Every structure is written in structure tokens, then in C-alpha cells.
Amino acid sequence: MRIRGPIVDVGEPRTVGGGTDLVEITIRPERGAADPVRVTLWNKWSETADYAEAGMELLVTDAEESEFQGEVGYETTPDSWVVLEPEFLVDVTAVRSWVQCPRMYYLNKLSGVPLKYPVVKGTVVHEVFGDLLRGRDLEDSIDHRVAEAGLELGALGYDRKEVEDEVRRNAAAVEGWLQQGTLTEEDTWRSEYTLISPTFGIKGRADALRRGMPVELKTGKNTKREPRFQDKMQAACYALMLEEQGVDVEGHSPSGSQTQSGNADTATLLYTKNTALERAEETGDLAPAKEFSVGPGLLKFVVRTRNELAAMEFDAAVPTGFEADARCQYCFEQDTCMVVSGRLDQESKAGQIGKPLPAAERAYFEGFYQGIEAERREVHAEYRKLWEQTAGERAEDDRALLDLEPLDREELPGGRWRLRARKPDDAVSKLRPGDVALASDGDPVSGHAELCRIQSLGTGKAGAEIVVEADEPVDVCRLDVYPSELSVDRMLTALHDGVLKGDPGRKDVLFGRRDPEFSGPQREYVGNNDAQNEAVNLATRAEDFALVHGPPGTGKTYTIAQTVQALIEQGERVLLSAFTNRAVDNALEAVREQGVDDAEIVRFGTESGIREDMQDVRLEQAGDPGERISELRDASLVAATTASCGSRIMREEAFDVALVDEASQLTEPATLAAINLAERFVLVGDHEQLPPVVQAEGGKRWAPEHSAATDGGTAAESGGDGATADRPPRLDLSTSLFERLHEMAPEASVLLDRQYRMAQRIQAFSSREFYDGALRPANGEVAAQRIADLPGVDVDAIPRNLRGSVSFVDPDGERAGNTNPTEADRVAEVVDQFVAAGVDEEDIGVIAPFRAQVAEISRRVDATVDTVDRFQGSSEEVIIVSFVATGELSGPIYDDPRRMNVALTRAKKSLVLVGDAGALSSDPFYDRMLDWARREL
Numbered sequence: 059m060r061i062r063g064p065i066v067d068v069g070e071p072r073t074v075g076g077g078t079d080l081v082e083i084t085i086r087p088e089r090g091a092a093d094p095v096r097v098t099l100w101n102k103w104s105e106t107a108d109y110a111e112a113g114m115e116l117l118v119t120d121a122e123e124s125e126f127q128g129e130v131g132y133e134t135t136p137d138s139w140v141v142l143e144p145e146f147l148v149d150v151t152a153v154r155s156w157v158q159c160p161r162m163y164y165l166n167k168l169s170g171v172p173l174k175y176p177v178v179k180g181t182v183v184h185e186v187f188g189d190l191l192r193g194r195d196l197e198d199s200i201d202h203r204v205a206e207a208g209l210e211l212g213a214l215g216y217d218r219k220e221v222e223d224e225v226r227r228n229a230a231a232v233e234g235w236l237q238q239g240t241l242t243e244e245d246t247w248r249s250e251y252t253l254i255s256p257t258f259g260i261k262g263r264a265d266a267l268r269r270g271m272p273v274e275l276k277t278g279k280n281t282k283r284e285p286r287f288q289d290k291m292q293a294a295c296y297a298l299m300l301e302e303q304g305v306d307v308e309g310h311s312p313s314g315s316q317t318q319s320g321n322a323d324t325a326t327l328l329y330t331k332n333t334a335l336e337r338a339e340e341t342g343d344l345a346p347a348k349e350f351s352v353g354p355g356l357l358k359f360v361v362r363t364r365n366e367l368a369a370m371e372f373d374a375a376v377p378t379g380f381e382a383d384a385r386c387q388y389c390f391e392q393d394t395c396m397v398v399s400g401r402l403d404q405e406s407k408a409g410q411i412g413k414p415l416p417a418a419e420r421a422y423f424e425g426f427y428q429g430i431e432a433e434r435r436e437v438h439a440e441y442r443k444l445w446e447q448t449a450g451e452r453a454e455d456d457r458a459l460l461d462l463e464p465l466d467r468e469e470l471p472g473g474r475w476r477l478r479a480r481k482p483d484d485a486v487s488k489l490r491p492g493d494v495a496l497a498s499d500g501d502p503v504s505g506h507a508e509l510c511r512i513q514s515l516g517t518g519k520a521g522a523e524i525v526v527e528a529d530e531p532v533d534v535c536r537l538d539v540y541p542s543e544l545s546v547d548r549m550l551t552a553l554h555d556g557v558l559k560g561d562p563g564r565k566d567v568l569f570g571r572r573d574p575e576f577s578g579p580q581r582e583y584v585g586n587n588d589a590q591n592e593a594v595n596l597a598t599r600a601e602d603f604a605l606v607h608g609p610p611g612t613g614k615t616y617t618i619a620q621t622v623q624a625l626i627e628q629g630e631r632v633l634l635s636a637f638t639n640r641a642v643d644n645a646l647e648a649v650r651e652q653g654v655d656d657a658e659i660v661r662f663g664t665e666s667g668i669r670e671d672m673q674d675v676r677l678e679q680a681g682d683p684g685e686r687i688s689e690l691r692d693a694s695l696v697a698a699t700t701a702s703c704g705s706r707i708m709r710e711e712a713f714d715v716a717l718v719d720e721a722s723q724l725t726e727p728a729t730l731a732a733i734n735l736a737e738r739f740v741l742v743g744d745h746e747q748l749p750p751v752v753q754a755e756g757g758k759r760w761a762p763e764h765s766a767a768t769d770g771g772t773a774a775e776s777g778g779d780g781a782t783a784d785r786p787p788r789l790d791l792s793t794s795l796f797e798r799l800h801e802m803a804p805e806a807s808v809l810l811d812r813q814y815r816m817a818q819r820i821q822a823f824s825s826r827e828f829y830d831g832a833l834r835p836a837n838g839e840v841a842a843q844r845i846a847d848l849p850g851v852d853v854d855a856i857p858r859n860l861r862g863s864v865s866f867v868d869p870d871g872e873r874a875g876n877t878n879p880t881e882a883d884r885v886a887e888v889v890d891q892f893v894a895a896g897v898d899e900e901d902i903g904v905i906a907p908f909r910a911q912v913a914e915i916s917r918r919v920d921a922t923v924d925t926v927d928r929f930q931g932s933s934e935e936v937i938i939v940s941f942v943a944t945g946e947l948s949g950p951i952y953d954d955p956r957r958m959n960v961a962l963t964r965a966k967k968s969l970v971l972v973g974d975a976g977a978l979s980s981d982p983f984y985d986r987m988l989d990w991a992r993r994e995l
């Protein structure tokens with residue numbers, strides 16, 4: 059049986075008759091709800107107790123019930139697995155580097171994968187390997203894959219020919235092996251197999267499976283008979299996960315004899331450089347393929363190692379290198395290790411060099427590190443939902459699209475597949491085109507599932523069609539949200555680059571040790587708007603940074619375009635960035651409209667992420683290395699998301715100025731990813747609108763001194779607000795750098811105070827509540843606009859109560875979960891009334907707080923319906939807001955008035971609030987809103 063629960067006590071290790079080790083651990087099963095029980099870990103599993111501590115989750119499989127002195131307990135059996143913190147998903151590559159040296163694991167995590175030739179070549183060889191397995195011609199594949207790496211090779215100064223030759227030598231090993239006699243026609247192959255293990259808390263992607271057994275490709279050499287230990291560990295991780303998944307394995311062992319089927323008991327390491335070695339110069343075993351048997355001892359060692367890593371991550375502790383048998387004198391990373399230890403004053407087996415950073419910087423680093431790791435746990439929780447939630451629950455939560463009907467599949471040049479399916483017309487989800495998702499035959503965990511990229515989601519009416527692309531074909535019956543640690547990883551490398559490698563002058567201003575400076579003459583850039591003109595001046599004169607605070611519709615995008623143009627004219631190289639591709643494309647569009655020459659512009663990003671009309675300036679990454687890199691390096695303006703700024707190519711780029719739009723929606727480390735690349739920066743945003751999205755509760759409240767060890771590892775709630783009073787203010791993931799600097803250096807900020815969007819009465823509430831009454835219409839025309847101004851609209855046909863600029867309707871509905879069907883009916887009726895009076899349905903937008911209500915309303919109208927988050931940055935002539943709540947305003951969605959600020963400032967001419975007056979008047983803020991909305995009645 060399985061026994062699982064949070065640990066309440068870890069006993070002392072003991073030795074009983076014959077020298078057998080044991081440790082007793084007390085846990086509370088049923089997620090902590092049941093009474094404590096004792097679990098005895100026998101033999102080697104007792105080692106796991108060395109790093110187990112109270113609060114961690116313990117899982118024991120195949121445990122046996124036992125009675126000792128009248129008390130019922132459990133103990134491990136020879137078949138048991140003992141897993142610590144199974145919910146923390148350790149990546150296979152992390153297990154691999156951890157056995158080399160725990161400190162290497164930590165350093166890799168901090169600094170990410172650098173742009174180095176062996177890394178790029180390794181990726182190319184892996185791609186070619188996959189192609190060969192899919193039956194592609196070798197030369198064709200090499201040609202294609204080397205070209206694909208064109209930009210990276212260019213940045214490294216390599217030319218195509220020399221890389222092709224080297225890849226060909228590596229590929230010879232693969233090809234030769236594939237053709238070997240040991241492989242028969244019946245060999246079943248799969249390339250790139252994504253695995254997640256709920257039991258062992260491991261995830262990873264195997265290079266290939268042969269007859270259900272893992273094959274790992276290494277582009278280095280190994281002239282020993284045995285694979286390297288860390289490589290074995292990696293392959294064994296996959297074997298372990300395959301066993302759990304029940305992947306069919308044909309009986310096969312290294313000797314060729316049949317073994318019991320069912321377990322992946324053999325794995326193969328393929329050292330591709332071995333074939334390129336000269337027999338005359340090298341001695342040893344030059345065969346590239348090294349098979350080994352994966353015995354239970356090795357698998358258990360894998361699990362214990364993974365446990366040790368998970369235990370350290372429980373409180374995001376930093377390894378010292380003493381945990382394993384690392385030998386520093388042979389380590390390539392020794393210098394880096396010593397520098398990082400020195401700067402952060404960390405204990406390290408290799409020792410320290412250099413002076414520690416000032417205490418405030420170390421606290422900043424440590425604090426954000428904890429915050430980012432808390433976010434990582436939230437990503438893991440998202441993975442967990444893949445198997446914990448039923449299909450229905452996932453659909454309800456907008457995490458899956460179900461009941462898709464596979465239509466057809468088409469093999470693309472290059473071996474990928476385009477898969478099409480039909481979607482039920484009312485299905486909604488969080489998935490968006492460009493996202494990576496999990497396409498499956500209906501069961502994403504134990505069925506056939508493939509990672510895919512969504513090309514289109516067809517928002518049309520009946521029979522909307524979904525198109526995705528994947529490496530392997532699958533019948534697309536279901537599409538699931540697939541979480542990714544990429545943005546967490548990129549925040550960490552940005553933090554590393556910003557604090558450990560960052561320019562000292564930059565850090566002086568970021569840490570408030572020096573005031574930001576400005577120099578150069580003032581000029582007139584914008585003739586009709588003083589605040590915008592001042593903003594462009596501040597941005598172009600900034601020696602350090604400038605902040606542009608733009609409330610709704612005040613011309614942020616327009617000001618960005620003016621600023622970018624002015625900077626380019628000054629001869630600066632500019633990086634234009636934002637969190638989403640949508641925001642980057644919007645800003646870039648304005649810049650192009652401003653007249654910046656297309657030849658100076660590069661849009662950096664993936665084809666599917668970038669809007670159609672910006673594809674013409676997209677940097678094609680495939681091609682001749684020299685040409686590709688020149689195109690990037692010669693551009694005066696590079697536009698990319700903050701996540702792309704953390705890519706290995708962009709981290710090598712340098713700019714004079716980084717301009718970041720929607721900066722108030724970015725966490726501080728995500729902002730660092732962009733500004734690390736430039737000498738100066740300009741942040742544009744509005745901290746009175748939506749803040750950065752932060753999942754972990756603790757991520758919103760930690761303070762630098764906090765140690766998560768006290769509260770279970772995820773949430774960091776020590777102290778609360780009172781206890782943080784004497785700590786550096788507002789240093790957390792949910793406070794953007796924009797907001798922090800705005801408070802710290804108001805002199806570096808300009809408020810754009812004239813808005814070009816809303817009628818006077820619509821803007822009044824927002825101006826008073828959020829901007830101290832400073833927001834004004836830009837001119838009389840904006841102020842006085844009315845619904846009657848729209849062509850073809852007959853105002854008399856609009857019901858009297860909806861004719862004003864702001865109106866309130868109470869439909870007397872009833873909240874049911876996250877919907878309110880009566881209110882949805884009433885919203886649809888209002889839409890119909892506007893349409894009947896001649897308003898184009900495309901000019902109407904509906905905002906609802908929950909996706910369930912969005913779906914409810916979408917079924918009734920053709921107008922755009924979405925949540926506030928999707929509406930930030932856009933506007934419509936008419937906006938209808940559905941509140942859903944009745945009786946009381948319960949739920950976190952109502953707690954942040956900034957969300958309402960966004961909802962209430964989307965309408966140009968008419969804003970209709972539909973909700974329950976009783977619920978709204980129960981909160982002072984919403985009560986004031988109600989007063990304002992009703993005044994004109």
C-alpha cells in the first residue's frame with residue numbers, strides 16, 4: 059500500500075541486529091488530516107531521513123502494515139520507494155548535474171545555458187538524431203538543422219561548412235549504430251519523449267526510446283567501456299519514469315537474452331564523438347554505443363539523490379558542494395563557483411574569491427531568489443493538476459479543451475506535423491495561439507500525448523477549428539495547458555546577471571545610493587501635449603533611467619513611438635521590450651507608423667508569437683550564420699519580449715537604451731532581463747492598473763530577511779506587514795520595478811495627464827480615485843463625445859436608462875458559482891438594445907470577472923467578451939461590465955481596485971455597469987462607484 063503525508067517528526071537512525079539500519083519517521087496521512095503514524099524506513103532508505111525534516115511530504119510505496127508494542131505503523135518492504143516532496147518536480151538534467159556536484163546544479167540554475175559552441179552543436183546533433191529516427195535523409199537533415207542554428211552560430215563566429223562537417227562526424231555514430239545488425243525491422247523507435255512522474259517527482263525529455271527503453275545522446279567522447287556515471291543516472295531517471303508510465307517494453311537485455319517484459323531494464327548512451335576519434339591516437343573502447351543494465355540498486359540511488367535535491371529545495375537552501383563527493387580541482391566551473399560564493403558570501407567547498415557584495419544587494423538577491431523559487435513551486439502545482447484534476451474539472455478551470463474531433467494531419471517539410479481538430483463552439487480555455495500545449499488522444503498523463511504549439515484556435519462560430527504543430531502525430535481529442543518553468547528560469551538568470559554581473563553605477567541607482575541624473579538640452583518633441591513632451595525629454599536626457607506614468611488612454615504608445623524615434627535620431631541603439639508579444643507588437647507598430655525606417659528594425663521572437671503585420675521585420679534565425687548575426691547586430695531597434703531578452707542570443711547583445719512598455723505588469727526580475735542589456739532604461743506603465751501576475755501567496759509578501767523554512771516552504775508569511783516595517787520597502791515580486799522606482803525617485807517620473815479616450819463623465823471616477831483628480835480629457839471633443847456621435851445611431855431607440863455616458867443596471871440575478879445567468883441575459887439584452895439602435899456589435903465590449911461568466915455571455919452575443927486581464931490596453935465605444943456577485947462581494951477578484959480601474963476605463967462613449975446594488979454597496983469603493991454611475995439617472 060501507499061502511505062503519504064506531511065512529516066511531523068524524524069527519529070534518530072538506529073542499527074538493529076546484524077547491522078541493519080532503520081529510521082522512524084512520523085507522518086500525518088490524508089494530507090495531514092489523519093492521526094500521526096510511524097513509518098519505518100529500512101536499510102538504504104534510512105539515508106533519506108538524513109535530510110528529511112518536519113513539514114516535508116513523505117511518500118512510501120508498497121509499505122507494509124506492522125504492529126509494534128500495540129501501536130499500528132508502517133514499514134518499507136524490498137519493493138518500496140521512498141520519495142520526499144513528490145510534488146517538487148526535479149528535472150532529469152538537474153539530477154544529472156547534482157551527482158556531478160550539487161553546487162554545479164545551483165550555478166547552472168542561476169546562470170542558465172550560455173551561448174557556447176558545444177551547446178549549440180549539441181542541440182544540432184540532437185535534432186539530426188531525431189530526424190534520422192523519423193527516417194529523414196542525413197544530408198538533408200544536416201543541411202536543415204545547421205541552417206536553423208544560423209543566428210547562434212553567427213554570434214559565435216562559426217561558418218556553416220565547419221559546423222556541418224563536425225555534425226556529420228557526430229551523426230556518423232548515430233547512423234552507423236542505427237544500421238547495426240543488432241537492430242531488426244521490428245525495432246520500435248520514438249524520438250523526444252516527454253515524461254512526468256507523479257510518484258517520483260521527476261520530469262524530463264528522453265532523447266529517444268528504443269523498444270521502450272531510453273537512449274541518450276551525448277556529443278562528447280567516452281573511451282571507457284562504461285558510460286559516465288552522471289549519464290547513467292540520467293538514463294536511469296527515464297527508465298524509472300517509463301516504468302511508472304507502463305510504457306511497453308519488449309524483452310531485451312544487453313546480452314540479447316530475453317528478460318521479463320515490463321521494465322525498462324536496459325539503457326543506451328550514445329557518445330557521438332567516439333566515431334570521430336582516430337584509432338591511432340586514442341586507446342580504449344571507441345564504440346559510440348554503450349548499453350548498461352538498469353538494476354534496482356541504481357534506480358533506488360536515483361530516487362535517493364532526487365530526494366536529497368528536493369529536500370534542499372524545500373527551503374530553497376544553497377548547496378555548498380560538501381553534500382557530494384565533488385572534486386574541485388578538476389572542475390571547469392571552479393572559478394565561477396568561487397566568484398559566486400565570494401560575492402554572495404556563500405559557503406563553498408571550492409572556497410571564495412573576491413569581496414562580498416554590500417549587504418543590501420545580498421538581501422535583494424536572496425529575497426528575490428526565494429520569491430522566484432516560490433513561483434517555481436506554483437508551476438509545479440500546475441503540473442500536478444494535470445493528473446489530480448479530472449477532465450471535467452480541468453475544462454471547468456479553463457485548463458483544457460475537451461471533446462475535440464480530430465480532422466486531419468499533414469507532415470511538414472522538416473518532419474514536424476500539422477494537426478487539425480474541430481472544437482465544440484462553446485469551449486473556452488486559457489490557451490492562446492502561440493502557447494505550448496499538451497495535445498493528447500484524450501488522456502494527457504497515461505495516454506498518447508505530445509507537446510505542441512498552437513497555431514490557431516478558431517474563434518469563429520460553429521465548428522471552430524484548432525491547428526497545432528507537433529514533432530510526432532497524435533489524434534488531437536484534447537488540448538491541455540502545459541506549464542513551463544521558462545519564465546521562472548529566466549527571472550533567475552536575470553537576477554544573477556543584474557546583481558552578480560551588473561554594472562556598479564546601475565546598481566547604485568537601483569539601490570538608492572545615488573539619485574538618477576539627467577543631462578543635455580531640452581527640445582520640443584510633442585507640440586500639443588506638455589506632459590508627453592516632458593516625457594520624451596526625460597527619456598532622451600536620462601543618464602540612468604526615466605519613468606513614464608501613463609493612465610488609461612493618455613498616449614503611452616504614442617509617447618513610446620516619439621521617444622524611440624528621438625533616441626534613434628540621437629544615434630542610440632534601442633531595445634524595445636514588454637512582457638507579452640502583443641504589447642511588443644503594439645508598440646512596434648506605433649514606432650513604424652512614426653516613420654522609423656524598417657531597415658533599422660528587427661523583431662526578435664518566434665514566428666508563431668509575432669503578429670502577422672510584424673512578420674516582415676522578424677529576424678529569421680535560420681540561414682547563413684554571418685548574414686543572420688549581422689542583421690541583428692546592425693539593427694538600431696530590436697523589439698523582443700522580456701522572456702526573449704533572457705535567451706542566450708539576446709543576453710549577448712548590448713544596447714544604449716532599453717525601453718520597456720507595460721512595465722508596471724512586470725516583476726522586478728523580469729524587468730531586469732531587459733534592462734540588464736542596456737546602459738540606460740525607460741519604463742512606461744501605470745501602477746494603478748493591473749500589477750504583475752504572481753502565483754505564490756508568499757511571493758507577494760516576502761521580505762529579504764525571510765527564511766521560508768519556518769512555514770512549509772512555499773508561502774512566506776512570516777511577520778506580516780507589521781514585522782516588515784523596518785525592512786527595505788516593497789521589495790517583492792508583485793511590486794514592479796516601475797512602481798518601486800516611482801516611489802523612490804519621483805523626480806525621474808512624468809505623469810501623462812491628458813487622456814484621448816473617454817468622455818468626461820466616464821473618466822471622472824478613475825481620475826478621482828486613482829490619480830488625485832489629475833487626469834483630464836485631452837480636448838473638448840474627447841470630453842463631450844456621446845453615443846449619438848456614432849454614425850447611424852438613433853439615440854431615441856436606446857432605452858432612456860442607457861442613454862447617458864455611464865449607467866447602472868440591476869438585473870436582480872443570483873450568483874451561481876462563478877456565473878450569474880440572469881445577469882448574462884440582461885447583459886445580452888443591453889447589447890441587443892445598442893445594436894437595435896444602430897451601434898455596430900464590433901464596437902461593443904463586455905468585461906466579466908470570471909471566465910465562466912465570459913463563456914455564459916459569449917453564448918448569447920457576438921460582441922467581444924473577456925476578462926479584465928485581456929482588456930488591458932484596449933478600448934471600445936461601448937463597454938458593459940458584468941459583476942456577477944450578489945448579496946456580498948466575496949472573492950479575491952473584487953479585492954484589488956486596480957482591476958476595476960482597468961474595467962472602468964475601457965469605454966469611450968458609453969459605460970454600462972450590470973450588477974447587484976446590494977453586493978456593490980457593501981464595500982466603500984464599490985459604493986462610491988455606484989454613486990457615480992447612478993448620478994445621471
Ligand SMILES: Nc1ncnc2c1ncn2[C@@H]1O[C@H](COP(=O)(O)OP(=O)(O)OP(=O)(O)O)[C@@H](O)[C@H]1O
Binds near residue numbers: 584587610615931
Ligand atoms: N499628442 C497627441 N496628439 C494627438 N493624438 C494623440 C496624442 N497622444 C495620443 N494621441 C492619440 O490618443 C489615442 C490613445 O493613445 P495611445 O494608444 O498611445 O494611448 P495609450 O496610453 O497607449 O493607451 P492604453 O491606456 O490603452 O495603453 C490614440 O488614438 C493616439 O493617436
